[in-house]
Amino acid sequence: MIRFEHVSKSYGGTLVLDDLSFEIAPGQLAVLIGPSGCGKTTTLKTINRLIETDKGDIYVNGRSIARLNKVELRCSIGYVIQQIGLFPHMTVEQNICVVPKLLKYSKERCQKITHEMLELVKMPYEEYAHKYPNQLSGGQQQRIGVLRALAASPPIVLMDEPFGALDPMTRLVLQEEVRRLQQKLNKTIVFVTHDMDEALTMADTVIFMEKGRIVQMASPDEMLRNPASDLICSFMGKRSLNNQHLPQTVADIMRDKVVTVTKDHGVRASVELMSRKNIDTLILTNADGSYAGVVSVDRIKRSGKGYKTVEPLMNRGYPFSYEDEDGQVAFDKLIDGGVNYVVVLRRDRTVAGIVTKTSMARSMAEAVWGNGE
Amino acid sequence: MSWSMVMEHLFMVLLAVLFTIALGVPLGVCAYCFKPLRRVVLWSVEILQTIPAMALLGIIMVFLGAGKATVVIGLLLYALMPVVQNTCLGLTEVDPGVREVARGMGMMRFYRLLHVEMPIAIPYIFTGIRIAVVISVGVAVFATFVGGGGIGRAIYQAIRVHDVPTIISSTFTLMLMAIGLDTVMALAEKRLYSRFSPAEK
Numbered sequence: 001m002i003r004f005e006h007v008s009k010s011y012g013g014t015l016v017l018d019d020l021s022f023e024i025a026p027g028q029l030a031v032l033i034g035p036s037g038c039g040k041t042t043t044l045k046t047i048n049r050l051i052e053t054d055k056g057d058i059y060v061n062g063r064s065i066a067r068l069n070k071v072e073l074r075c076s077i078g079y080v081i082q083q084i085g086l087f088p089h090m091t092v093e094q095n096i097c098v099v100p101k102l103l104k105y106s107k108e109r110c111q112k113i114t115h116e117m118l119e120l121v122k123m124p125y126e127e128y129a130h131k132y133p134n135q136l137s138g139g140q141q142q143r144i145g146v147l148r149a150l151a152a153s154p155p156i157v158l159m160d161e162p163f164g165a166l167d168p169m170t171r172l173v174l175q176e177e178v179r180r181l182q183q184k185l186n187k188t189i190v191f192v193t194h195d196m197d198e199a200l201t202m203a204d205t206v207i208f209m210e211k212g213r214i215v216q217m218a219s220p221d222e223m224l225r226n227p228a229s230d231l232i233c234s235f236m237g238k239r240s241l242n243n244q245h246l247p248q249t250v251a252d253i254m255r256d257k258v259v260t261v262t263k264d265h266g267v268r269a270s271v272e273l274m275s276r277k278n279i280d281t282l283i284l285t286n287a288d289g290s291y292a293g294v295v296s297v298d299r300i301k302r303s304g305k306g307y308k309t310v311e312p313l314m315n316r317g318y319p320f321s322y323e324d325e326d327g328q329v330a331f332d333k334l335i336d337g338g339v340n341y342v343v344v345l346r347r348d349r350t351v352a353g354i355v356t357k358t359s360m361a362r363s364m365a366e367a368v369w370g371n372g373e
Numbered sequence: 374m375s376w377s378m379v380m381e382h383l384f385m386v387l388l389a390v391l392f393t394i395a396l397g398v399p400l401g402v403c404a405y406c407f408k409p410l411r412r413v414v415l416w417s418v419e420i421l422q423t424i425p426a427m428a429l430l431g432i433i434m435v436f437l438g439a440g441k442a443t444v445v446i447g448l449l450l451y452a453l454m455p456v457v458q459n460t461c462l463g464l465t466e467v468d469p470g471v472r473e474v475a476r477g478m479g480m481m482r483f484y485r486l487l488h489v490e491m492p493i494a495i496p497y498i499f500t501g502i503r504i505a506v507v508i509s510v511g512v513a514v515f516a517t518f519v520g521g522g523g524i525g526r527a528i529y530q531a532i533r534v535h536d537v538p539t540i541i542s543s544t545f546t547l548m549l550m551a552i553g554l555d556t557v558m559a560l561a562e563k564r565l566y567s568r569f570s571p572a573e574k
Contacts, residue, residue: 050477074479081477083470089492099478148478158477 001026007056018212031199034209078149078157082164086133093129099152117147139170251323254353290349330355382523389448401460418454439520452505463497503558
């Protein structure tokens with residue numbers, strides 16, 4: 001689909017692309033990654049000739065792009081950038097139809113395209129088509145940015161750190177969405193990022209560059225297993241290094257899938273529930289959902305006879321901690337209390353989860369070795 | 374001061390501003406598109422602005438004789454600076470991201486200028502025109518010395534015969550005219566800006 005053959009480019013004596021040769025197969029999502037100044041963005045921009053190469057050839061669909069008309073070439077390649085760059089004086093619909101309009105599609109066809117595009121990201125036409133970009137959130141704007149790139153159904157889309165300016169949550173959602181669209185519409189995407197997490201989650205192929213050369217080109221799995229250089233290692237290791245210095249709150253380390261019942265739950269039903277879930281303690285709540293205490297299967301066995309509900313058997317003094325406290329606090333309670341777990345509460349005293357010895361071990365392991373997959 | 378003087382004044386101002394737009398906007402676009410020209414153009418219109426208005430009108434009168442043409446050309450030259458500067462500024466201020474995407478999507482230079490850069494620069498250009506209008510209302514007072522008439526004539530005559538009420542009423546009319554035009558244009562400008570300034574949500 002896209003083939004580089006001995007491509008070089010220099011700016012005032014410095015070589016930014018050094019004899020690059022590689023090929024991206026149709027329908028692949030290839031991620032270009034590397035330290036700043038490695039040439040990844042330059043590589044991307046040579047594909048739609050925003051940057052002209054000095055030496056070598058680039059082939060798109062078997063045709064050398066140097067011989068293609070620039071306008072035609074660019075109209076057949078979608079382009080998405082970090083700054084989004086929606087045209088502020090155009091509505092969402094007009095923005096989406098920029099390339100169709102350049103290609104002189106009819107009005108009806110443009111409108112149909114807008115409908116289809118907005119449909120893809122579940123943004124209702126009636127609500128959004130006539131809004132101006134400044135009336136949308138950052139995430140919505142970049143969605144439109146992506147749709148605009150897809151509008152004329154180009155087989156190839158170039159994305160230059162498209163989610164770099166978005167908040168982490170929106171970023172995750174959009175990564176997911178682009179991946180879904182790419183697979184659904186079978187596009188070839190070249191994606192530049194400096195975020196290894198993003199590269200590993202999105203890519204079919206990761207192309208790691210340094211000083212204008214390709215250091216390694218491999219699937220995410222392969223790169224994780226056999227990183228070709230120390231730099232790649234440190235790029236992948238960065239995540240765990242960062243985490244090490246992040247203060248972990250109780251919420252970060254707790255297990256949030258816990259079984260709670262109200263304290264007026266029947267004794268028999270409680271035992272049955274515990275055996276079914278294969279646990280030995282139940283967390284009890286008051287009728288309003290706030291934390292009341294815990295009850296263990298041992299306690300029920302020892303003195304449960306004669307009681308209808310578990311309330312009288314409840315241990316009110318069981319150690320607990322709040323989810324926004326430092327993880328250390330929960331660990332101390334876990335060890336000092338000689339218990340199997342610590343209940344984690346939200347500030348409104350509802351149950352958020354538990355911290356077990358396993359959570360503690362995992363958290364410590366991550367701190368030591370990083371949280372690589 | 375008569376109603377016809379007011380209309381005469383307004384006529385000169387509006388005609389001059391029309392010509393200012395016709396000349397100033399293309400000059401601003403040229404200054405933006407051709408970098409080597411930019412400094413020369415901006416510097417020239419700035420120089421024009423430093424010439425005292427009376428002197429400028431006088432110089433033009435030497436070539437064109439007395440009359441409305443002289444006034445209109447004088448006003449045009451005098452009001453050129455804000456229009457040229459704001460046009461050029463508005464175009465250079467276009468978000469580089471927007472410009473890059475436009476290029477990357479296959480718009481060639483002229484198409485880009487017409488469909489992306491100019492529409493985005495319009496609020497800036499409009500501000501320049503608004504300043505030009507206000508300047509012109511004031512400068513047009515000097516028209517009377519080069520045979521142009523307008524409210525300036527009423528003031529000049531009143532000064533000679535010490536007719537203070539007329540001086541005051543004429544001045545007041547001028548102020549009202551300037552404020553009126555400015556307010557109307559400010560309102561229009563606000564609407565232009567609010568349509569696509571990225572600041573508000």
